Amino acid sequence: MLKERMKEAINKQINEELYSAYLYLSMSGYFNSIGLKGFANWMMVQYKEETDHAMKLYNYLLSQGSDIKLLTINEPPHIWDSPLHAFEETLKHEQHITECINELVDLAEELKDRATYNFLQWYINEQVEEEENDREIIDKLNFVGDSKNGIFMIDNELAQRKYVPLIQEGV
Ligand code: OFO
Numbered sequence: 001m002l003k004e005r006m007k008e009a010i011n012k013q014i015n016e017e018l019y020s021a022y023l024y025l026s027m028s029g030y031f032n033s034i035g036l037k038g039f040a041n042w043m044m045v046q047y048k049e050e051t052d053h054a055m056k057l058y059n060y061l062l063s064q065g066s067d068i069k070l071l072t073i074n075e076p077p078h079i080w081d082s083p084l085h086a087f088e089e090t091l092k093h094e095q096h097i098t099e100c101i102n103e104l105v106d107l108a109e110e111l112k113d114r115a116t117y118n119f120l121q122w123y124i125n126e127q128v129e130e131e132e133n134d135r136e137i138i139d140k141l142n143f144v145g146d147s148k149n150g151i152f153m154i155d156n157e158l159a160q161r162k163y164v165p166l167i168q169e170g171v
Contacts, residue, residue, distance in 0.1 A: 006116055007067070008069075010104070014054045014071075015072075017050050019074055020053070023076040024047040028043035028047060030078060038158040039083055041161060042159075045161045053123070053126070060119055091135060101124060
């Protein structure tokens with residue numbers, strides 16, 4: 001059984017993950033609108049993954065007999081200056097999510113909530129991967145600069161990303 005503070009914190013994290021989903025759905029729309037379908041695909045996959053992250057927390061609350069208290073999702077931006085700007089904002093946002101997860105882990109430690117502490121390890125590893133992916137794309141975008149050919153090549157690469165539901169990954 002979860003303590004009240006932990007229930008509240010996990011419900012808040014569901015909101016953070018759903019905002020992430022909303023942000024990346026918005027970015028997918030932005031990339032579509034400037035003709036970069038590969039970037040749009042990458043963001044659409046990210047949107048779906050964030051929804052999975054929220055659902056994993058949601059299901060955890062249910063498995064602990066906790067209630068679900070959904071909060072208002074903020075409106076994300078809908079326009080960015082460039083692909084590089086969008087990915088810099090993505091990295092910044094993921095760094096914020098990493099901090100949120102770290103705070104949840106700190107709370108689990110404070111409350112001696114071993115089950116939640118254990119559950120959160122998946123998110124710690126996921127955040128390392130998320131930040132690394134963003135940094136790699138930022139490096140590539142910085143490398144090609146304003147070259148249309150370069151952006152086109154990155155767009156083709158990002159078009160290859162496929163969504164794999166968490167359930168198929170066995171987590
Ligand atoms: Fe983008 O990461 Fe969720 O947790």
